[in-house]
Amino acid sequence: MQFLFSNYEKEVIKERCQNGIRDSLTNGEWVGHCPFGYTQVGIKKDRKYVINEEGKLIRKAFVWKAEGKTSEDILKMLKSRGIKLYSQHLSRIFRNPFYCGLISHSALNGEVYKGNHPALVSQELFLKANKILQGNTQGYKHNQDEEHLSNLPLKNFVKCAKCGVAYTGYLVKKKGLFYYKCNGKGCKCNRNAKVMNNLFEEFLSSYNLNPNLTDPLKFALEYYLDAMSEESEQDTEVLEKQLREVQKKLDTIEERFVLSEITTEMFQKFMPKYRQEKEQILKELGKYENNLSNLQNRVDEIAQSTSNVLKMWRLGSYENKRKLQNLVFPDGIHYDREKDNYRTLRVNSVFGLSRYISENYRDKKTGTKDLIACLSPSVARRGIEPLLPG
Structure with missing residues (x-):
């Protein structure tokens, strides 16, 4: 049976549906697709x-974003933990107030209501991840003003040494001056942004390698690579032995199942376990192979980049400054x-090495024995963090 409605009746039905949706939303009930x-x-x-297991990882993504990590890095970290998202999808997640317990919908005409669903993150973390001023819980407008960003590249990156809270930033319009602000309770460690930026350049310059010292740095990097290679060969032998053993288990259980020596239940119990062990071993072997080959191919690039780190920061865009x-x-x-100074608990080992060479190797005129003597084996064992994205 076919029902025919006049245009007027269609409009009435549409209005009632919209009113029903709006009533549900204002009562805190979400009516759209499950986020x-x-x-x-x-x-x-x-x-x-x-909240499911994926939601727990999305919560971490909000934390990483609030800490200043780039979306590109967050996507990589999520992928390594089993969640593959695209940049646009991640961006929509960060902007969706549903995740902080609120409901926003086209049927609400810009209004925001408290939802009945559990919040994945706090409103404070949501606003921080989106770089929104506290209190602006309905507009959700991103402060992407280029001048504002370019004057505050250290925002949410530098933390207060007194209370450990990250600095935010603001503009005093009457003075036309930007300031970094510590939001720690009872802490008033605010500072002129230009002063802090200049001080950071001075701090960063200590990791800027003198171009005349690129050869010692390249030698040190190659020394590290040799040390890593020797140790990785030993680790690789252990992993290959483990791989042979687990493969033998896989072959054995498969053969016994075919010969009906074990039940289907036993086969299904142990086969996935051995396969998972094999995949993990292969993954570890791949890390050794990729790390060494990539680093060896990029020694020249690394040495060159450490000589220009200060220049790269000064001339870089806001996003490139943050990455650096x-x-x-x-x-x-x-x-x-x-x-009135900066300090850090950990430095990328390449830049730490660059600073050491700049401070201690500059006046040495003879060979490389002194440099070899000062190289810490523990650094070689830890490895060298990748310097620049590919």
Whole structure:
């Protein structure tokens, strides 16, 4: 049977549907597609949304974003943990207030309501990840003003040495001056942005290699690579032995199953376990092979880049500055307002080596024995962090 409606009747039906959707939304009930990271349990009035395992990783993604990591790096970290997303999808996730317990929908005409679903992250973390000023919970407008960003490249990267809270930034319009601000409770370690930026350049310059010292750095890198290669050969032998053993187990259990010596239940119990062990071993072997070949091919590039790190930061865009900062100082840096200086707990080992050579090898006129003597074997064992994205 076919039902025919006039245009007026269609409009009435449409309006009632929209009103029904709006009523549900204002009551905190989500009516759209189940967002990524949640699982829908039940239907209609009994419908609930629960955070699943993917959601727990998305929560980490918000934390990484708030810490200043780039979307590219976050996508790689998620992929290594089993979640493959595209940049646009990740961007939509970060902008969706559903994840901080709120509901925004086209039927609400810009209004935002508290949802009945569990929040994946706090509103504070959501705003921080989106670089939004606290209190602007309805607009969700990103502050992408180029001048603002270019004057505050250290925002959310530098932490206060006194309280450990990351610095944010703001503009005093009357003065036309930018400031970094510590939001730690009871902490008033605010500082002129230009002063802190200049101080950071001075701090970064200590890791800028003198071009005349590229040969000692290249020698040191090759020395590290040799040490890593020797140790990796030993580790590779162990892994290859493990691979042979697990392959033997796989062959044995398969043969016994074919000969009906073991039950289907036993086969299904142990076969996935051995296959997983094999995949893990192959993955570890791949790391050794890729790390060594990539580093060996990039010694010249690494040496050249360490000679230009300060220039790269000065001339780089906001995004490139952020990438470089996180590259040189993987754990960020701390600013001490009283001493007016920076300090860091960890430096990319390549830049640490560059600084050591600049400070200790500059005046040495003879060979490389002194340099070899000072190289720490532990650094070679840890390996060298990748210097620049490919």
